[in-house]
Amino acid sequence: MQVFASKLIENAVQEIAKLPGIGSKTALRLVLHLLKQNETTTLALTEALRRLRQDIQYCRHCHFIADAPECSICLARHRDRSLVCVVESPQDVMAVENTAQYQGLYHVLGGVISPMAGVSPSDLKIDTLVERVQKSECKEVIFALSPTMEGDTTTFYITKKLRDFPLKISTIARGVPIGSELEYADEITLGRSILTRTSYE
Amino acid sequence: MYLEQIELQNFKNYASLSLHFTPGIQALVGENGSGKTNLLDAIHYLSLTKSAFNPIDQQNIRHHEGYFTIKGVFKRENSPETVFCGYEKARKKIIRHNELTYEKVSQHIGRFPVVMIAPQDQDLILEGSEARRRFFDSVIAQIDAEYLQNLLHYQYYLQQRNALLKTYYEQRQWDEDLCQTYDAGMLHFGQKIYARRQHFLQDFQPFFQSQYQQLAGQKESPQLSYHSDFGQTDIAQAFIKAREADQRLQRTTVGIHRDDFIFQLESYPLKKFGSQGQQKSYLLALKLAQFAIVRQELALKPILLLDDIFDKLDDARMQALVEMVSQQTFGQIFLTDARPERSLSVLAALNTEKQMFFIQQGKLNKTQIF
Ligand SMILES: Nc1ncnc2c1ncn2[C@@H]1O[C@H](COP(=O)(O)OP(=O)(O)O)[C@@H](O)[C@H]1O
Ligand SMILES: [Mg+2]
Ligand SMILES: [Zn+2]
Numbered sequence: 001m002q003v004f005a006s007k008l009i010e011n012a013v014q015e016i017a018k019l020p021g022i023g024s025k026t027a028l029r030l031v032l033h034l035l036k037q038n039e040t041t042t043l044a045l046t047e048a049l050r051r052l053r054q055d056i057q058y059c060r061h062c063h064f065i066a067d068a069p070e071c072s073i074c075l076a077r078h079r080d081r082s083l084v085c086v087v088e089s090p091q092d093v094m095a096v097e098n099t100a101q102y103q104g105l106y107h108v109l110g111g112v113i114s115p116m117a118g119v120s121p122s123d124l125k126i127d128t129l130v131e132r133v134q135k136s137e138c139k140e141v142i143f144a145l146s147p148t149m150e151g152d153t154t155t156f157y158i159t160k161k162l163r164d165f166p167l168k169i170s171t172i173a174r175g176v177p178i179g180s181e182l183e184y185a186d187e188i189t190l191g192r193s194i195l196t197r198t199s200y201e
Numbered sequence: 202m203y204l205e206q207i208e209l210q211n212f213k214n215y216a217s218l219s220l221h222f223t224p225g226i227q228a229l230v231g232e233n234g235s236g237k238t239n240l241l242d243a244i245h246y247l248s249l250t251k252s253a254f255n256p257i258d259q260q261n262i263r264h265h266e267g268y269f270t271i272k273g274v275f276k277r278e279n280s281p282e283t284v285f286c287g288y289e290k291a292r293k294k295i296i297r298h299n300e301l302t303y304e305k306v307s308q309h310i311g312r313f314p315v316v317m318i319a320p321q322d323q324d325l326i327l328e329g330s331e332a333r334r335r336f337f338d339s340v341i342a343q344i345d346a347e348y349l350q351n352l353l354h355y356q357y358y359l360q361q362r363n364a365l366l367k368t369y370y371e372q373r374q375w376d377e378d379l380c381q382t383y384d385a386g387m388l389h390f391g392q393k394i395y396a397r398r399q400h401f402l403q404d405f406q407p408f409f410q411s412q413y414q415q416l417a418g419q420k421e422s423p424q425l426s427y428h429s430d431f432g433q434t435d436i437a438q439a440f441i442k443a444r445e446a447d448q449r450l451q452r453t454t455v456g457i458h459r460d461d462f463i464f465q466l467e468s469y470p471l472k473k474f475g476s477q478g479q480q481k482s483y484l485l486a487l488k489l490a491q492f493a494i495v496r497q498e499l500a501l502k503p504i505l506l507l508d509d510i511f512d513k514l515d516d517a518r519m520q521a522l523v524e525m526v527s528q529q530t531f532g533q534i535f536l537t538d539a540r541p542e543r544s545l546s547v548l549a550a551l552n553t554e555k556q557m558f559f560i561q562q563g564k565l566n567k568t569q570i571f
Contacts, residue, residue: 113379114361114364115361115362115364115365115367115368115379116360116361116364120365120368120376120379121376121378121379122374149354149357149358153361153382153383153386156382156385157378157379157382160378160381160382161378186304
């Protein structure tokens, strides 16, 4: 255990070191950095964090992070309301948004089903999805969950819940990463890519 | 294909060991407890990425140490191939082939096949169905890379389904759709595993029968059969029928995880009615048939690991085995014996390259070529 000159520094270091990817050395460096700056720098930071924590909301349609009861994506006029892309987490929404290839809406589940890990369907935003696609203009649900057994199970399960509605159900394509060499692709991915090949344009 | 060199660090009772082998017979001799079986186990590990005796890797580390490594150099058509297995406490084990780490162990299984004949084989007769499934699964996995993958997938759905049944028991909320989701996974992979096991047994049968006849003479006929819930006409229905029982018992009571392989002699259970000698013949025939089928499917001779074979076999069965050795049936052979003079006299007559390693408390004492 490191010896700190001050209890105040020690407390601050301990709090910051709780963040992922930050050890106590880095935390100490950040703390000393803040002390070197003007007081306003630190206060601006703590105020931003406080407001983030207290004022953050989750969109009542898609459960994405929002500043208001509805998120900026759900509010945007130009988005295609016939498409809903189902993802695990807000990070996944940001990842798809960064591609600038998708104009539809989202639905954030908050995880994937795994009874072994103590996650059952009722812990996820599945009911609201079912309700939402019934009541909205949604025509297609696109599953963009991780290509793991949990992800596949979750897709299969939700698809079962949606089977009575006149919807198109799709999943994002899985294939060989662009710029990689074919011989290094794993067999399952390559096999699936061959089976779900696309016609050449 | 044969093992040319092995290097151990902190594996079981070996602090550090390096040995060179020839393609012929390698006899490991030494007192009980010196480490002969552990060395065979290290070779088993290189082939199947796990110990033949202890699935808990933590316990395969030498006492008071933090890791073990096993390195082997195999020769295949004169070019060397290295296999590295390393395990450090609380870490994922690492398997490398020619310096490359595998993504999945199933890519390795079958590249350097071994067949081990050990006193523990009798567990196949004495213990429950799990021991028999493990044996046949490991044989099939050596000749079919997809099989292991299917088993892992099935296992995944089974564990999730059992977890679901447990939650139901605790919380009394039943999600039929989720259960059916896991049923679908188990049915899909269960069907593949069932078909493969069935098909395998058909191929295995003639090898097994002929090995048994060679060992025991024409006197009696052994039976080996496969029983599975998947043999029913409507297995999907069977899953649904078992719902209530599953919920009550908090585990899945139907599926290929309950398959069994039935050992019989003249239609009577081997375990209850087979004599000591008949049981030995049956086990040896299983292992020699394993050798034969792997050899046929992979077109190479598995390395044979014979643990305390001279203690276990009587003269007649020993004679049959020695006969096979002299007919060049096998490739490289490792055998252990606590009595060097016995090994010397049995093996002396054989016209094969032979080496004897004297092991003492986890160290090589001397080597003798004879
Ligand atoms: N993890 C371990 N660390 C140290 N010694 C071990 C470990 N596992 C087994 N041993 C020792 O190995 C010895 C048994 O070796 P074994 O290969 O079975 O002997 P044998 O020559 O009779 O076949 C025993 O003395 C046992 O205590
Ligand atoms: Mg032994
Ligand atoms: Zn929204």
